[in-house]
Amino acid sequence: MQNIFWQGYSNEDRHHAIPKIQRIISKFGDIVDITIFSDISLSMKIDIEESKIQVLYDELKTLMGMNAFECPTSNSKKERVIFLNTTFNKGTGNLTNITPAFPG
Numbered sequence: 001m002q003n004i005f006w007q008g009y010s011n012e013d014r015h016h017a018i019p020k021i022q023r024i025i026s027k028f029g030d031i032v033d034i035t036i037f038s039d040i041s042l043s044m045k046i047d048i049e050e051s052k053i054q055v056l057y058d059e060l061k062t063l064m065g066m067n068a069f070e071c072p073t074s075n076s077k078k079e080r081v082i083f084l085n086t087t088f089n090k091g092t093g094n095l096t097n098i099t100p101a102f103p104g
Contacts, residue, residue, distance in 0.1 A: 004053070008086040009065040014039055017064070021086065024059045028052040029082075040091035044084045050076040060084075 010017040021044075025031055029048030036042045048056060054071040064086065 004069075004080060004082045006057070006060075006069060006082060006084045007067040008060060008084060009089060010063075010086055011089050012064075013090055014042070014088045017086070017088065018042070020063055021060070021084075024063060025056065025084075027059070028056040032081075038091065039088060041085060041087045044086070046082040046084060047079055048082060050074045050078050050080050053080060053082070056082075 008021075010021075012020075022031065025044070025046055029046045029052060031044050032047050033045040034042060046056075051074055054073075057066065057069055057071060060066055
């Protein structure tokens, strides 16, 4: 089986978009790996049953823009790997992580 590569585009700030994306994915599959590229984009490796691919794509499409994808109709329980690359349109290229102040 070939891997699946998706490209998504979010107009939301990454701090708001990432948890929403994770919640949708967790309904249908498992996030195996996440790689963050500054505040511009992130890449996720997702393990999912083949029969749930189309519904995952459709739900992600309600949250963000997605490149076109034609999923073959399948009821298979075989695991597939999806690589989802998400670009955050409000990204600047300057990743800033806010560290909360704590006593000590």
